[in-house]
Amino acid sequence: MTRTRLTLSSVVTQVFLVLLTLLFLAPVVWAFLSAFKPANQIISDPLGFDPSQITLDNFERMFQDVPIVRGFVNTGIVLVLKGGLTLFFAPLAAYGFAKYEFPFKDLLFGTVLITLMLPTIVLIIPLLLEMKELGWVNTYQALILPGAIDAFAIFWMRQVIAAVPDELLDAARVDGCSEFGIFARIVLPVIKPALAGLAVLTVMNIYNDFVWPVVIASSERMSTLQVVLSSLAQNITGNRIGADYATVTGELLAAASIALVPLLLIFIVLQKHFINGILAGSVKG
Template sequence: MRHKSYSQTRPSPWQYVVLAGLAVLFVYPIWWAISSSLKPANDIVRSPLSFSPGSLTLDNYRAMLDDVPLGTGFLNTLLVVAVKGTLTMCLCPLAGYAFAKYRFPGRNLLFGILMLTLMLPTLVLIIPLLLQMSQLGWVNTYQALILPGSIDAFSIFWMRQTIAAVPDELLDAGRVDGAGELRIFARIVVPVIRPGIAALGVLTVMNIYNDFVWPVVAVNDESHQTLQVVLSTLAQNVTGNRIGADFSTVWGELLAAGSLALLPVLLLFVLLQRHFINGILAGSVKG
């Protein structure tokens, strides 16, 4: 009996060259921003592409921390990411499970309306949301930063598509064994869709962390400002707090603040990139 041998096609040297070139293309801006933030402010403008280890300094970071409440921005962002992300990761999978595995009157209509909300630009929703927050007395509060958008259409759609691939026989087996619906979801569905949940978690954290439009509208109190709002006011604070602050000073502190803000997202993606990629590919290849 003849057996066919299957072997993976090995990448050619040219493919490695192309991948290496792309890696350099994407990594270089990050390296330039971090290395430039460690240079004297005047050197950033005078010789932006040069780098000398002997001239490394933390002056830009010290000056930036004196000019803007970056620590407050980090703490506020951490709080919003933790609470809002938890709400998204708990409620959106449950909603997706209901749309994927339950048959109830109006299901398709509700899901269609949910999909229509994805077509609405964020700017269209800002004024109605701001009026609602004002009526509730939530302007300049953490509730305004956390609750709007904590249950979003994309996350429900993502979970619905992921859970739809779970065989109904597994759920029926759990019901035969006497398990309740929540237990079936927690013990059977969640382990199967773990890659999709991990990918949704990464996307959720990055979206909340990078959100700027809604936080800058919902709060104007400095004690509630998130990191992105603090960064947007950095140039104004530098020129306002320091007499004679020039262009190079602003650039040095902007690069220092941007480098610090970049590190959490970069670290998150490096640690969870395998789960993120698996979640993106989940369901695209049938076994």
């Protein structure tokens, strides 16, 4: 009887999860399929899909009207450099907080945690004024450096590194390993799952960041992908005289579908590491 109840419970749980997954995926699938439909059919028959009517017209027009390639290039540059800074310096700072004793350690770590409570919008004006004084408005420096050393990343890595046995570190010191060598050869391999999880979150945060890039990068030359996507309708109607609602909608769906693909691939490839990293990040230190 107990086994039957457990089996029934498992079936109900699986069915619920499948339905929930379909519910979340339905808008994404609809947008992706609609991008391949003729523009007029998107409006006249939004829920229908005829494979014989598949067309790339929406994508061709979108590439002509919208500087999406420039958006991808700028986002890629920011992603590589800013993400690299986060993944290098955040674990180092966390290692110091987790395994070393120094004056005002708790005060400094508390200050880091307090910054997590500040809304991003509160920091926009001070950062913008600072970038203006430095002459960094509409530059890659302004897109990359602010927020590169993320407080959440330091906090998460500190929780993970605190669980690394001190005996491993002491043994490495006895063998003559340098402090940075201990971090690189002992700590990093142990925290690799959590670091992979942090990498996924960092990529998603930088890729989807909109507020700061739209404030600091006002020129089209420096616009990131999310800024380009936010002004798609304006660009389409500005570049294509007489563009109707169906045309604009088709190109919007085409651009959104292309923008979705990189994140989807990253998550599929790193899904296992992401889940393991989330579990590793739940360790209390």
